[in-house]
Amino acid sequence: MTDAALPHSAVATGTASRRDFGLKRRHAAEARFRFYGIAAIVIGLGFLAILLFSIISKGYTSFVQTSITVPVEFSAEIIDKDNERATNPRVLISANYPVVARNALAKALGISPDDKAAMKEVSKFISDGSRAVLRQIVVSDPSVIGTTRPVTLLATADIDSANKGQIDLNVAEVNRKVSDQQLAWLDQLRAEGAISTPFNWGLLTFGASSRPETSGLGVALIGSFYMMGIVLLCALPIGVAASIYLEEFAKKNRFTDFIEVNINNLAAVPSIVFGLLGLAVFINFFGMPRSAPIVGGLVLTLMTLPTIIIATRAALRSVPPSIRSAALGIGASKMQMVFDHVLPLATPGILTGTIIGLARALGETAPLLLIGMVAFVADAPTTPFDPATALPVQIYMWSNEAERAFVERTSGAIIVLLAFLALMNIIAILLRRRFERRW
Incomplete structure (x- = not known):
């Protein structure tokens, strides 16, 4: 019997049941998707908890x-x-x-x-x-x-x-x-x-030593401080200036498209490639000292620049066009519009991108190994040109030691590095909230 021969109420009931069935299937699919998402988050947090427990359980004793x-x-x-x-x-x-x-x-x-x-x-x-x-x-x-x-x-x-x-x-x-x-x-x-x-203050103040009990992160901390200072002084102004030019002043043509493509490609280049570049340019060509924070800082600057440029351009692009139009409409020049109106509003995003780039640079090991920052340095450097090492490199060197006490020192150093990274990310969040403006 065809649908035309059926009573109108029967046809309506069959259509409604088919519609209800499709709705239930979509609801079930949505529930499954939510379950998979929650399961993925729980699994990820579980592995993170296992990692942190493994590190802390092995390293907390190094602080005494x-x-x-x-x-x-x-x-x-x-x-x-x-x-x-x-x-x-x-x-x-x-x-x-x-x-x-x-x-x-x-x-x-x-x-x-x-x-x-x-x-x-x-x-x-x-x-x-x-x-x-x-x-x-x-x-x-x-x-x-x-x-x-x-x-x-x-x-x-x-x-x-x-x-x-x-x-x-x-x-x-x-x-x-x-x-x-x-x-x-x-x-x-x-x-x-x-x-x-x-409390083992020596873990934070001593230099390199062949004896675990007198080994510390003092030289590595100072070396990392010098390198992060160099990265901040070099990468931030260059990256922000390049971003402002590309986003606000440069004409859209093949040349600027070529620059943008290469910036995006550089952001994905493995860090060890920047180490090879630093070895070839700064040490072999310019004759800078090996194991010096100045070289490590310049190498990390090259590696961090693409990240800062991309983050800064995204922050500038997030400022509404009405801000630019309003500034130009009241007689401001394009330079005044950019530096007096757009840049202050983009500051939270710029600071966040910069600190995230610095945090990434702080945890890099491969490029520093290639420029010789694995030297045995017992005395703290007084200038960026003196031999030094860095936190991730010190962790790498201790992990290769055979003595059991160095395992404890390695985990303790990882805890210190994670603490610095967490602090930098907290600062990024606080700065973003402090300078963020609503429009």
């Missing part, structure tokens, strides 16, 4: 360091046996301070200096960095020679790991770096209150 406070006898027999410090101050610099620290700890533990095996174990208890601590005390005040004073010294990386519970003590003694005797001494010092775990 095991220290030992013992009475140190500044023996004149060891430091200045011939009493030459009045005529030869260098004798105080070259004295055998590790022996002074070892004897002090041995005396605190009740160990005889004649017990060579025990003294050898004691020497592995205190970091060789005690040399610098004791030398600084003696050089700044030579009158301490011949006296006994309490001094806080760093423990070695192995003792530090044992004190933090990072060493499995259930394995055989021959399979771990801390002996049973050293563990007994650690318990003894802990019972006497000589062991402490203060």
Whole structure:
């Protein structure tokens, strides 16, 4: 029977049911899409949580360091046996301070200096960095020679790991770096209150070292600061000026189209290519020093420029044309229209793009490796032309070390880098809200 032969009510009911069926299918598809979207977000947040947990769980202990406070006898027999410090101050610099620290700890533990095996174990208890601590005390005040004073010294990386519970003590003694005797001494010092775990300022102030307990990010932080300053001083004015010209003054022709295409292409070029460019141009051609923040800053400037230009042009383009028309209508020149009306309104977007570009540059490693910023630098640079390293490069170098304590240092450095990146992004958000205007 055809639809024409059916009653009108039956035809209407069949049509409505078919329409309802299609509506339910669309609603079901929409529900599934929402579920997939929420699932994707949850999975992404889950992986992010796993990553952050892995980094923080391994690195938070690097922000504390095991220290030992013992009475140190500044023996004149060891430091200045011939009493030459009045005529030869260098004798105080070259004295055998590790022996002074070892004897002090041995005396605190009740160990005889004649017990060579025990003294050898004691020497592995205190970091060789005690040399610098004791030398600084003696050089700044030579009158301490011949006296006994309490001094806080760093423990070695192995003792530090044992004190933090990072060493499995259930394995055989021959399979771990801390002996049973050293563990007994650690318990003894802990019972006497000589062991402490203060905040590890050395992680943020020390330079490069082959010993984990005296390794820090000081040089890397200063090097990164110099590089970010150079990027900000070079990339921001050049990028903003280029964006203003291309967006407001340049005529639309094949040449400007060619420039725009290349800017977009440069933004997608792998960062290691900029490292090769910096190596060829700044170091090989211009003869700039290797491992210097000035070279790293210039390389990162080239890498950041496309990002700043694209963000600035987008910010300028977001200003309504009515602002331009109104400014020109009241007699402003095109230069006045751009710098007095358009640019202030585009400032939030420009600042956001600049800070995001700087954050990206701060986390780059590959271009810095190619220009030699993997040097072993113990002293902080005083100028951008001095050898230095950077935060991501320091993380890369520590990750290649074999000692377990450097794993802790690596994760701690990643936490510091993530903190800087989060801070920069927070600043970008605050600046955008501070300068954002409604029209």
